Amino acid sequence: SQQGEEDPQALSIQEGENATMNCSYKTSINNLQWYRQNSGRGLVHLILIRSNEREKHSGRLRVTLDTSKKSSSLLITASRAADTASYFCATGLNNNDMRFGAGTRLTVKP
Amino acid sequence: GAVVSQHPSWVICKSGTSVKIECRSLDFQATTMFWYRQFPKQSLMLMATSNEGSKATYEQGVEKDKFLINHASLTLSTLTVTSAHPEDSSFYICSAPGQPNTGELFFGEGSRLTVL
Numbered sequence: 001s002q003q004g005e006e007d008p009q010a011l012s013i014q015e016g017e018n019a020t021m022n023c024s025y026k027t028s029i030n031n032l033q034w035y036r037q038n039s040g041r042g043l044v045h046l047i048l049i050r051s052n053e054r055e056k057h058s059g060r061l062r063v064t065l066d067t068s069k070k071s072s073s074l075l076i077t078a079s080r081a082a083d084t085a086s087y088f089c090a091t092g093l094n095n096n097d098m099r100f101g102a103g104t105r106l107t108v109k110p
Numbered sequence: 111g112a113v114v115s116q117h118p119s120w121v122i123c124k125s126g127t128s129v130k131i132e133c134r135s136l137d138f139q140a141t142t143m144f145w146y147r148q149f150p151k152q153s154l155m156l157m158a159t160s161n162e163g164s165k166a167t168y169e170q171g172v173e174k175d176k177f178l179i180n181h182a183s184l185t186l187s188t189l190t191v192t193s194a195h196p197e198d199s200s201f202y203i204c205s206a207p208g209q210p211n212t213g214e215l216f217f218g219e220g221s222r223l224t225v226l
Contacts, residue, residue, distance in 0.1 A: 031213050042116070042203055042217035043154070088153065090215075098144075098215065100154045 006089055006101040014109050019076040021104040023089030024069075032065055033090045034074050037103070043088065046074075081110040112138045112208040116218025123194055124226055130190045131221045133160075133204030139184040140206035144215070145177075148201040160187040160204075194225040 006023050013019055023032070031050045035043040049056045049065045049072065056063045062075040076083055086105050092098040113136040123129050133143055141162045146154040158179050159167040166179035176198075178190040191198050201222050205215040 033213065033215075035215075035217075040201070040220070040222065042114075042219040043205070043215075044217070045214045048213055094213075099156065100146075102153045105151070 006087070006104045008104060009102065010105045010107070012107040012109065013079055015079060015081055017079055017108075019079050019083070019106055019108070021074045021087050021106070023072045023074070023091075023101055025072075025089075025091040025101075026070065027091075028093065029067075029091045030093050031091075032063075032072050033098075034061075034063060034072075035088045035090060035100075037086045037088065039085075046087075076106075079106075079108045081108050083108045112136075112206070112216040114140075114204065114206055114216045114218045116204055116221055118221055119219060120222040120224075122224045122226065125195055126193055128190055128192045129194055129223060130188055131202055131204075131223075133187045133189070133206075133218050135185045135206050135216075138206075138209045140187075140209075141184060143181060143187040143204055143206045145179060145187075145189050146203045146205070148203060148220075150201075154203060157189075160189075162187075191223065194223070196225045199223055199225045 033048045034046040037043045047058050047063050049063050060077045065072045084107050086103040088100045088103045090098050090100045115134045117132045143160040145157045148154050157172045160179045160181040162181045168174045181187040201220050203220040205217045
């Protein structure tokens with residue numbers, strides 16, 4: 001069954017603005033991961049944050065994790081039109097247990 | 111980085127025929143691969159875990175006789191949709207953990223199946 005739930009389901013912003021997406025989950029995890037999917041393509045791994053970490057950065061990406069609230073956020077700063085994609089969080093105890101949320105469809109308007 | 115290749119990227123078939131989708135790890139060995147199904151604007155639903163040299167583990171509600179999985183080598187897993195029907199039309203994606211296993215999954219580009 002699905003574990004992570006993202007919100008919002010869809011987000012439309014102007015180029016240069018920041019985009020924030022949230023993910024909530026229900027059970028214990030070892031790590032939480034964010035993936036990106038361009039329309040009709042496979043998923044690309046963006047960032048992994050472990051359960052004992054609270055924040056992680058990678059380029060224009062910033063991920064936070066609050067295990068007490070069972071939630072995570074993905075912030076994309078200074079967004080670009082090329083950031084237009086669906087973003088999924090995935091949670092689980094191991095690869096066999098990884099479950100994906102419904103995703104946030106981000107549209108960045110040039 | 112690890113590369114997973116999936117083939118074909120799209121296929122159209124007639125109802126009642128079987129379709130095979132291949133998932134290959136190109137530059138690493140994958141004793142485990144995962145098969146997902148994705149409907150438009152929806153999330154990935156794990157169908158089964160493919161294990162090299164042993165039987166696949168199917169998720170609840172997934173018909174093992176309908177979706178045959180074979181993991182014959184350390185770099186290849188295949189998903190065969192048998193006696194396909196229009197409701198089997200979907201986007202099928204495979205993934206594999208890299209080596210060493212850091213938790214990250216590497217995905218194929220997906221295969222869009224349309225059953226007429």
